[in-house]
Amino acid sequence: MKIADKxxxxxxxxxxxxxxxxxxxxxxxxxxxxxxxxxxxxxSTTDPESDSxxxxxxxxxxxxxxxxxxxxxxxYSQLFFIFDRxxxxxxxxxxxxxxxxxASVLKGDYAKALSGGDKAIMxxxxxxxxxxxxxxxxxxxxxxxxxxKNPEKKMLYTDMVFQPMxxxxxxxxxxxYKTYIVSGGGIDFMRVFAEEVYGIPPxxxxxxxxxxxxxxxxxxxxxxxxxxxxxxxxxxxxxxxxYQHIGxxxxxxAGNSDGDMQMLQYTTVRRSSDDDLPRFGxxxxxxxxxxxxxxxxxxxxxxxxxxxxxxxxxxWLVVSMKDDWVSIYPAASSASSKE
Amino acid sequence: MKIADKxxxxxxxxxxxxxxxxxxxxxxxxxxxxxxxxxxxxxSTTDPESDSxxxxxxxxxxxxxxxxxxxxxxxYSQLFFIFDRxxxxxxxxxxxxxxxxxASVLKGDYAKALSGGDKAIMxxxxxxxxxxxxxxxxxxxxxxxxxxKNPEKKMLYTDMVFQPMxxxxxxxxxxxYKTYIVSGGGIDFMRVFAEEVYGIPPxxxxxxxxxxxxxxxxxxxxxxxxxxxxxxxxxxxxxxxxYQHIGxxxxxxAGNSDGDMQMLQYTTVRRSSDDDLPRFGxxxxxxxxxxxxxxxxxxxxxxxxxxxxxxxxxxWLVVSMKDDWVSIYPAASSASSKE
Numbered sequence: 001m002k003i004a005d006k007x008x009x010x011x012x013x014x015x016x017x018x019x020x021x022x023x024x025x026x027x028x029x030x031x032x033x034x035x036x037x038x039x040x041x042x043x044s045t046t047d048p049e050s051d052s053x054x055x056x057x058x059x060x061x062x063x064x065x066x067x068x069x070x071x072x073x074x075x076y077s078q079l080f081f082i083f084d085r086x087x088x089x090x091x092x093x094x095x096x097x098x099x100x101x102x103a104s105v106l107k108g109d110y111a112k113a114l115s116g117g118d119k120a121i122m123x124x125x126x127x128x129x130x131x132x133x134x135x136x137x138x139x140x141x142x143x144x145x146x147x148x149k150n151p152e153k154k155m156l157y158t159d160m161v162f163q164p165m166x167x168x169x170x171x172x173x174x175x176x177y178k179t180y181i182v183s184g185g186g187i188d189f190m191r192v193f194a195e196e197v198y199g200i201p202p203x204x205x206x207x208x209x210x211x212x213x214x215x216x217x218x219x220x221x222x223x224x225x226x227x228x229x230x231x232x233x234x235x236x237x238x239x240x241x242x243y244q245h246i247g248x249x250x251x252x253x254a255g256n257s258d259g260d261m262q263m264l265q266y267t268t269v270r271r272s273s274d275d276d277l278p279r280f281g282x283x284x285x286x287x288x289x290x291x292x293x294x295x296x297x298x299x300x301x302x303x304x305x306x307x308x309x310x311x312x313x314x315x316w317l318v319v320s321m322k323d324d325w326v327s328i329y330p331a332a333s334s335a336s337s338k339e
Numbered sequence: 340m341k342i343a344d345k346x347x348x349x350x351x352x353x354x355x356x357x358x359x360x361x362x363x364x365x366x367x368x369x370x371x372x373x374x375x376x377x378x379x380x381x382x383s384t385t386d387p388e389s390d391s392x393x394x395x396x397x398x399x400x401x402x403x404x405x406x407x408x409x410x411x412x413x414x415y416s417q418l419f420f421i422f423d424r425x426x427x428x429x430x431x432x433x434x435x436x437x438x439x440x441x442a443s444v445l446k447g448d449y450a451k452a453l454s455g456g457d458k459a460i461m462x463x464x465x466x467x468x469x470x471x472x473x474x475x476x477x478x479x480x481x482x483x484x485x486x487x488k489n490p491e492k493k494m495l496y497t498d499m500v501f502q503p504m505x506x507x508x509x510x511x512x513x514x515x516y517k518t519y520i521v522s523g524g525g526i527d528f529m530r531v532f533a534e535e536v537y538g539i540p541p542x543x544x545x546x547x548x549x550x551x552x553x554x555x556x557x558x559x560x561x562x563x564x565x566x567x568x569x570x571x572x573x574x575x576x577x578x579x580x581x582y583q584h585i586g587x588x589x590x591x592x593a594g595n596s597d598g599d600m601q602m603l604q605y606t607t608v609r610r611s612s613d614d615d616l617p618r619f620g621x622x623x624x625x626x627x628x629x630x631x632x633x634x635x636x637x638x639x640x641x642x643x644x645x646x647x648x649x650x651x652x653x654x655w656l657v658v659s660m661k662d663d664w665v666s667i668y669p670a671a672s673s674a675s676s677k678e
Contacts, residue, residue, distance in 0.1 A: 057534075057540060060542075134582060135610075178542075187583070187586070188586075191586045195396075201396060201586075202585065202586030202587050203399075203517075203584065203585045203586055203587070205586065209583060212579060212582060212583075213575065213579070214575040214576075214578040214579055214582075214601055214605065216604065216608075219608070220608060220609075220610050220611075221578065221601075221604050221605045221608050221610070222610075223578065223579070223582045236552065236553040236554075237553075239553040239560065239562065240551060240552070240553055240562070243473060243551060243553075243562045244526070244548060244551075245542065245584060246541065246542045247526070247527075247530045247540075247541030247542055247544065248541050248542070262553055262560075265555065265560050266553065266560045269555075269558070269559060269560050270559075271474075271559050271560070271561075272559075
């Protein structure tokens with residue numbers, strides 16, 4: 001009797017693990033072919049008996065952020081951070097009242113402020129962050145993101161992450177994948193919340209960068225943000241960012257816009273007959289006007305046009321938010337959970 | 340009797356683990372204060388009961404490469420690779436016979452070739468790698484390093500790694516540290532052998548970079564190396580490389596020259612009274628003319644002057660290769676092992 005008891009106790013952890021392995025890793029995904037395709041890829045690449053087995057070191061998965069892991073409408077969250085910073089700093093810059101693009105920001109006319117294109121955005125970025133130490137900047141983002149809300153959904157930005165994608169990240173990591181963010185967003189901006197929100201540590205976040213310089217300030221080592229751009233992690237910049245930061249090609253990449261096309265090409269297109277690792281490209285298609293937003297070929301933010309055409313040529317999985325996802329955001333997911 | 344047998348069998352793995360934990364993690368280090376100081380730091384930062392405990396995510400350790408993990412005399416190994424490439428490519432460039440710095444390289448007068456300083460080095464780097472895809476470059480390094488030998492020691496470069504430092508890397512990783520290379524050497528050059536030789540994967544190698552561009556070449560995605568420098572990972576560039584690639588300050592850094600001083604400052608100097616993580620700086624001092632080379636303040640490669648002065652101000656551990664290391668290279672280590 002005593003021996004039997006012990007046997008059961010010692011088997012318990014094994015039984016729990018086995019049961020956890022059998023549990024649905026993607027409960028917020030509908031039972032559609034998209035979910036099946038993802039699970040088949042992950043299972044075949046991690047099964048040592050499979051022809052598609054991939055050693056753990058090569059299990060690199062890269063994810064765009066805006067529009068892929070969280071919502072990007074009516075515009076990228078980081079732009080709202082910048083606009084809020086302009087308002088905060090305005091008392092020290094009386095000239096901004098008449099000087100574009102600042103004047104339009106202060107009037108709340110964001111479309112007009114952004115009509116100056118990249119040049120206007122760079123002026124705004126420089127005015128709101130250059131000269132700060134990296135810690136001062138991180139502190140400002142940390143404070144802001146605790147309370148700032150999306151103007152249309154009235155939700156915290158960190159509550160507007162996609163529950164199905166959080167499950168995908170967790171699932172991949174549980175299966176020995178190393179998950180990275182590779183995004184056009186600012187690397188410093190994303191690193192503040194990526195670990196807490198996505199489980200992705202700072203060293204696995206790749207993004208756009210301002211130049212910076214190291215200095216000993218009053219005997220203390222600091223990194224000071226400068227005003228010129230060092231790197232734009234978008235379009236052909238994404239494979240470059242991957243090459244510089246990771247040093248090997250991912251075998252899995254997820255995006256949602258034309259800015260992600262080159263990353264998906266770099267990840268999935270075979271180079272030669274020797275290049276026999278299995279490869280997976282995924283595009284999130286924003287087609288759910290009720291629960292999120294619906295946009296693709298004509299959108300200003302997150303335009304999905306060439307990449308959508310490339311998806312069929314390259315066998316990338318196009319995920320319909322409307323049809324393939326049970327829920328969009330974590331709050332809705334826990335409220336309307338099927339469990 | 341049967342039960343007793345089972346008990347012993349089931350305890351065996353535990354006993355083996357306990358015994359492994361008690362084994363000396365640094366057998367190639369002499370029983371000097373240097374070894375004690377390292378072990379005390381690692382034990383106190385990983386003991387949850389200790390006031391100096393550091394959560395695993397913050398256990399970042401960065402290592403210079405040339406002179407810290409392997410020998411750097413009579414000059415950096417990568418320079419020999421470049422010189423060998425010049426010789427290999429010379430038949431296609433008849434003009435090199437009369438054009439500096441190539442002419443001096445072809446005559447074997449390396450000192451003269453390098454007398455043109457950084458400009459000459461950049462010309463050599465560009466001529467021997469720009470236009471190559473990243474794979475072509477990696478293949479060239481991989482082929483070269485299999486057979487190329489240090490001209491003075493007549494040993495393979497990968498056999499000229501420091502056994503005590505290999506043990507330190509392994510020890511740190513076993514204790515939950517993430518180990519990085521942060522070196523002035525070319526990032527692509529080091530990534531070819533860092534995983535096999537040091538156990539450090541490509542994504543944990545930070546180094547100097549040429550500009551590169553992504554292209555679809557005959558429908559195949561490639562990264563093409565260009566001729567201008569993108570980033571020099573030396574001196575103040577080292578903390579910058581750490582900030583960009585890792586996104587948090589290391590708590591342990593090891594170097595051997597003035598080029599590492601800023602990395603050690605960035606790692607070890609406290610910023611404020613809130614900055615209470617324990618911190619460790621280490622400098623390898625090349626003072627062993629018999630077994631390796633002896634040089635410091637006046638050396639052309641690996642000059643250790645300002646950083647040596649900074650060591651006493653900052654309580655960095657200066658490791659004497661002569662007094663603190665039982666052996667230098669792995670081959671010697673296995674030949675003259677104390678075990």
